[in-house]
Amino acid sequence: MKPSEMGLVLAKCAAFDSRTIGETDVVAWHEAVGHLEFDLAMEAVSRFYANSRQRMWPVDLVETVRLVRAEHERRQRMIPRAAQxxxxxxxxxxxxxxxxxxxxxxxxxSRQAAPDTDEVHQRALERARTDRAVQASPPSRRTRSGPPLDLQAVTVPPAWAREEIRALLSDAALHERGRPCGRVGCANRHCATGAAEM
Incomplete structure (x- = not known):
């Protein structure tokens, strides 16, 4: 590794342990561990500080690089050869x-049956447009599926409720289904649109 790369390795160490680095530090470390590969040394610094609270010394760098190199070689052996x-x-x-x-x-x-990407993109755009149009349409214009709504069964509150509670429950049931309650001065959006139409 070059002295400038040694400076980068020491700068990475300083980021972990707040050491001060001078020109003499770079020269001394380069003399001791300059034979190591730069990439492995940078990886070894991260590995060392991930497992230790101590300050890294040249001997620690050499040992950790040895471990990192052995792990790389083990991974290379485990990769299967390209199948013929x-x-x-x-x-x-x-x-x-x-x-x-x-x-x-x-x-x-299967390669021949795969649809063209432009065709898939076009279908996705059309689907997004129709979904956006349905979401943008007002609730009264949306189509409802299922049987017609039995308002009497929906709006009859329980017999145990007081009169004012019964009225509020009845109005709330109508509002939930998008229907106006007919109460004068109701601020619900369904009642406001119903009054505007009348």
Missing amino acids: RLEPNTISDPRLRAAVRQIAQAASV
Whole structure:
């Protein structure tokens, strides 16, 4: 690693332990651990301070770089070699050859059956426009599905309620279903639109 890179490694250490760094520090550290790879040293600093409250010294950097390098090599060994492409003609077992041929045909059919991305994009735009139009339309114009509303069954409050509570419950039931209650001076939006239409 170059002295300038050594300075960056020490600056990263300083970010963790608030040490002061001078030119002599960079020269001394470079003399001790300048043989290390810069990328591994930077990763080792993060790894060291993630597991220790102590200040990092050159020996700590060397040991942690050794651990990081061993972990990288272990990962490289675990990565499987790129699978060789199977050609049906190179397989001796006839059943395996037929299976490979069938998988290859299925993959080519699925690639051909995939819709064009422009077509998918266009359908998504149309769906978004219709959804936006439904949301923007006033509630009275929206289509309601299901059987017609039985207002008598909906607006009859329980028998145990007092008269003023019964009236409030009845009005609330009508408002919930988008109907005006007919009470004079009601501030509900359904009553206001109903009065404007009359």
